[in-house]
Amino acid sequence: MQSRPLGETGLEVTRLGLGLAALGRPGYLNLGHGVDLAGRRTIEALEQHTHDVLDKARQAGIRYVDAARSYGRAEAFLASWLATRNIAPGEITVSSKWGYRYTAGWRIAAETHEIKDLTVGHLDSQYQETLRLLCPHLKLYQIHSATLDVLSDRAVLERLAAIRGEGAIIGLSASGPWQSETIRRAIDIEVDGARLFGTIQATWNLLEPSTGPILAKAHADGVGVIVKEALANGRLTTRDRTAAARLRQWRPGVAPDVAALAAALAQPWADVVLSGAATVDQLSSNLEALTVEPGKLPAMAESPELYWSKRSSLTWT
Secondary structure (H helix, E strand, O other), X not given: OOEEEOOOOOOEEEOEEEEOOOOOOOXXXXXXXXXXXXXXXXXXXXXXXHHHHHHHHHHHOOOEEEOOOOOOOHHHXXXXXXXXXXXXXXXXXXXXXXXEEEOOXXXXXXXXXXXXXXXXXXXXXXXXXXXXXXXXXXXXXXXXOOOOOHHHOHHHHHHHHHHHHOOOEEEEEEOOOOHHHHHHHHOOOEEOOEXXXXXXXXXXXXXXXXXXXXXXXXXXXOOEEEEEOOOHHHOXXXXXXXXXXHHHHHOOOOOHHHHHHHHHHOOOOOOEEEEOOOOHHHHHHHHHHHHOOOOOOOOOOOOHHHHHHHHHOOOOO
């Protein structure tokens, strides 16, 4: 699989990566997630299932894997896979994130699935938890859904700079209708005379393409760009009939997920696009996007406010 530099970080990434948000916990807010994990929701079964998907990703040439402290046991599942497959540090570029705490207790119908805490104390505790599981494989450490407030917190920024001094690249992910503003602020932040954030992970898809201009600027400035939610939590797959019909009209004969991922891969500023596949079959389909030329993109965009309102209304299943 083709690879490219992740901005000026010194890391190499494959064009397609694997995100573990839908694999580390029994409930997630992707359309049809309950069907995907049917019969595989015990910790033991889901760990084996995650290993199967990771095996497929590795076999296909994917060398970038994204996790987070709030993805249930995603870091632990990834750690056990790295160990049992005898994968050397650096063979897979491993990223994780801090900022949310998983609170569902392995329940699907939990009142609260995760709690956000972007304080420096939470950074310290979650970083140590991640290191215990993923050191020495961890290469990129990100703020999970950064806010403008945390980007003004000198204690957090200085602690992240210290972590950078220990060898990890520092990045952030952005979410919500204010993504572009957050990214614009982040790429100008310096600590001790050096840019702090080497990477940006942001939502970009055919329904929510508003980050395109600022991601292009970030990329031009040497910041690595990671695209998440390219399938809009399942809304750009066969599970949303309206969007699927539009995508089939745009690219006849191409599966909706393949067309949508190809659109993200075609963005010249996108270094790596994450597949959020929850099954081996989904990942196999997603991989076909690497062979598709998308051409002129269809006019499917919603306003950021509408898109994120719809996303927040999705049900954890």
